[in-house]
Structure formats: structure tokens, C-alpha cells
Amino acid sequence: MTKKPIPICGEHHIQKEWRTTTFEYSDEGISIRIPNVYAWVCPVNGEASFTSETVDELIVTARELIETAKRARERRSVLTEYIVSVGQPYPLESPA
Numbered sequence: 001m002t003k004k005p006i007p008i009c010g011e012h013h014i015q016k017e018w019r020t021t022t023f024e025y026s027d028e029g030i031s032i033r034i035p036n037v038y039a040w041v042c043p044v045n046g047e048a049s050f051t052s053e054t055v056d057e058l059i060v061t062a063r064e065l066i067e068t069a070k071r072a073r074e075r076r077s078v079l080t081e082y083i084v085s086v087g088q089p090y091p092l093e094s095p096a
């Protein structure tokens, strides 16, 4: 695997940092937060650029979580928030 150059934030003209961030997404009143996701993060405003592999994984995961939340809403569940984890955050090596 060839290393790519470290991405630069187009707005702040500064190198981004490879670190964990929280992916957030909301759809039809359902909000999803996925913490401890490795991404290129702007040190100024925290804006994250996810790698394509991570984006694929985030889309699949978010879609599954939304389905779960929609089913809960249909049965008028009294539960409004869930926290699910699968082990420890995996220390992903920087692609650059």
C-alpha cells in the first residue's frame, strides 16, 4: 500500500491530524453518533475527512442503526437512546 500525502485543510491551510473523531448523522428525527472513528481531522475546527474504507463502514452501520431506531419508534418504545459498543477502539494506522 503506497502512502498518500497528509491532507491539508482547504480552509485553514494546515495539515490535518490522523485521530479519532465522532461521526454524526441524522435522518427523519433519528440521530446517530459513532464515536472513536479514525479520520483526518482539522486541528482548528475539528472538521473530519473520513477515508473511503471508513465511509463504507459508517454508511452500513448508520443504516442498520436507523432501521433499529425506526422499528423502536413504530412500536412507540419508551427508550429514546441506545449506546452499543463492540470491544475497544482499534488503533488504525495512518494511511499517510
Ligand SMILES: [Zn+2]
Pocket: 009, 010, 011, 012, 013, 042, 043, 044, 045, 047
Ligand atoms: Zn480547517
